[in-house]
Amino acid sequence: DQQVKQNSPSLSVQEGRISILNCDYTNSMFDYFLWYKKYPAEGPTFLISISSIKDKNEDGRFTVFLNKSAKHLSLHIVPSQPGDSAVYFCAATLGQGGSEKLVFGKGTKLTVNP
């Protein structure tokens, strides 16, 4: 039973445009949501996170939106750059004092075309 779902295995966008990566979850107890980026032959790299008490968190070109009622979050990358091409994993965890377990989605492969 997948608690974190990324239903789009791949996404292709033009350089300079917006990339929107989506993630759905089923466990309403998740407190934090994270996005990791993974290049081939490298480990996942932390990108941005959001607490369940917020609906938006922004860091430079990256913005994560959380819709708790819909159990949905999205990562916006604006403007997209070719170096953003990677696999993006959505992950969720219980908060402080809770589980150390990061539950990952299956990932979305983003390709940014020059």
Place this chain on the structure above:
Amino acid sequence: DTEVTQTPKHLVMGMTNKKSLKCEQHMGHRAMYWYKQKAKKPPELMFVYSYEKLSINESVPSRFSPECPNSSLLNLHLHALQPEDSALYLCASSQDRGFWEDQPQHFGDGTRLSIL
């Protein structure tokens, strides 16, 4: 440039071999993790160490034996593995147990393990 270093990067072993994977971090993190990632699948948690003590074992078979000799080092001892154990093994570390905003888990680049 990863701050969590895993060796070796690649390992091929037979089902009767004994080998070890090594993970090292010098960020002063007190929690360390082993994950297993199969092709086209997300990473799945195997073990969590907190302050050098095993705190979570996700029902991993005993042919995988973790060890945390000190706060900077995490090993995964392998014995009598099966072909289905072939995967990418990722190590991660974090400041402490759990997730505190702005203190996420940092991952190494992994060891790609092939069982013949």
